[in-house]
Amino acid sequence: MKLAFYLTAAVMIAAALALLLWPLVRHGRRQGHPGGLFALVLAVAFVVPLSAGGLYLLVGTPVALDGVVAQPAMDIDRAVAALRDHLKQQPDDLQGWLLLAQTESTLHHNVQARDAYDQSLRLDPKNGAAMVGWAEADSMIRDDHRIEGRALELLRQAVQADPSNQRGLWLLGISQFQHEDYAASAATWRRLQPLLEPGSSVAKAVTEQIAVAEARAGAQPASASSGDGPHLTVQVQLAPALRDKLKPGAALFVYARAEQGPPMPLAVARLDASQLPTTVTLTDAMAMAPQFKLSSVDKVLVGARVSASGQAIARPGDLEGEAGVVAVDHAGPIRIVIDKVHP
Structure with missing residues (x-):
């Protein structure tokens, strides 16, 4: 009965997530999920033409693949x-909670994913997949996407228990980089290098990030080195017609993201919306991850958003404005008028 349930659930998820199975495959390949259910899910994933799995780079989002038609959302x-x-009937089913956590994470339901990983850790506190998954989901929920507190401790435990946990090593290095412990970050990623396929794009990317971390470790303190790299000065103001929609405690996000590529900001600043109008300077120091920063591209889309909920992800009712695409070496001020309401 239990196996039949999992077979049905796995097939339904595979059919409904033709576009979204890539992250699930990579999770399983990198972390060594339990057998049975996850073996079935991975088997389904591998026959779908979504190959070329690589190391999961921080808190990226699945990219739609041309030529693949998504199934109705109601299926998933x-x-x-x-x-x-x-799981209500069998709350001690570890594999069930892990599958739910993986699926919610794939759908970007990060709060639900973290809750499901919590249940997995309740049943198996030393489960490496659950520890790394919880840390990642927690970072996605946070406005600043930092990996610290319990998330950092879980990563340390996971890597200590399994030194070959590739995703755990990557995320641990990112946390160290975020905390400006560049030497430790480089050392952690060097532990990751031998586990990767030599000459692969993933191995090359990790090598590049080690170079960045080591350069920062050997340079002057980050607070004093902010003069290096691009500086985009952004002047932001709120359209008079939207002033009555500005709620107390709202957050202002000023960001720059790649003209083409992942939606993750290459630089982002968070302020209190009550500071409007304001001027912000975006630099490489404001990157959310070391491999995604202003100096990694030639052009960026610069925008600003007022979030009543304080969440970094856009929600209906948020107030928005954009300056369009500019070169990262743009010297003059970039002006943004927040004049739209997010649908």
Whole structure:
């Protein structure tokens, strides 16, 4: 009965997530998920023409693949609902909680994913997949995407228990980089290097990030080295017509992201929206991850958003404005008028 349930759930998820199985495959390959259910999910994933799995680079989002048609969203909703109903009846089913956490993470439901990983850790506190998954989901929920507190401690435990945990090593290095411990970050990523396929794009990317971390470790303190790299001065103001929509405690996000590529900001500043109008200077020091920064591209889209919820992800009712695409070596001020309401 239990195996039949998992077979049904796995097939439904595979059918409904033709575009979204890539992250699930990479999770399983990098972390060594339990057998049975996850073996079935991975088997389904591998026959779908979504190959070229690589090391999961921080908190990226799945990219839509041309030529693949998504199935109706209701299919995955039903599968998740069925899985949740099953877990209500069998709350001690570790593999069920891990599958739910993986699926919610794939759908970018990070709060639900972290909760499911919590249940997995309740059943198996030393489960490496759950520890790394919890840390990643927690970082995605945070406005600043920092990896610290319990998330950092779980990563340390996971890597200590399994020194070959590639995703755990990558995220641990990112946390160290975020905390400006560049020497430790480089050392952690050097532990990751031998685990990667020599000459692969992933190995090359990790090598580049080690060079960045080592350069910062050997340079002057980060607070004093902010003069290096691009500086984009952004002047932001709120359109008079939207002033009555500005709520107390709202957050202002000023960001620059790649003209083409992942939606993750290459630089982002968070302020209190009450500071409007304001001027912000975006630099490499404001990158969310060492491999994604202003100096890594030639052009960026610069924008600003007022979030009543304080969340970094856009929500209906947020106030927005854009300056369009500019070169990263743009010297003059970039002006943005926040004059739209996010639908």
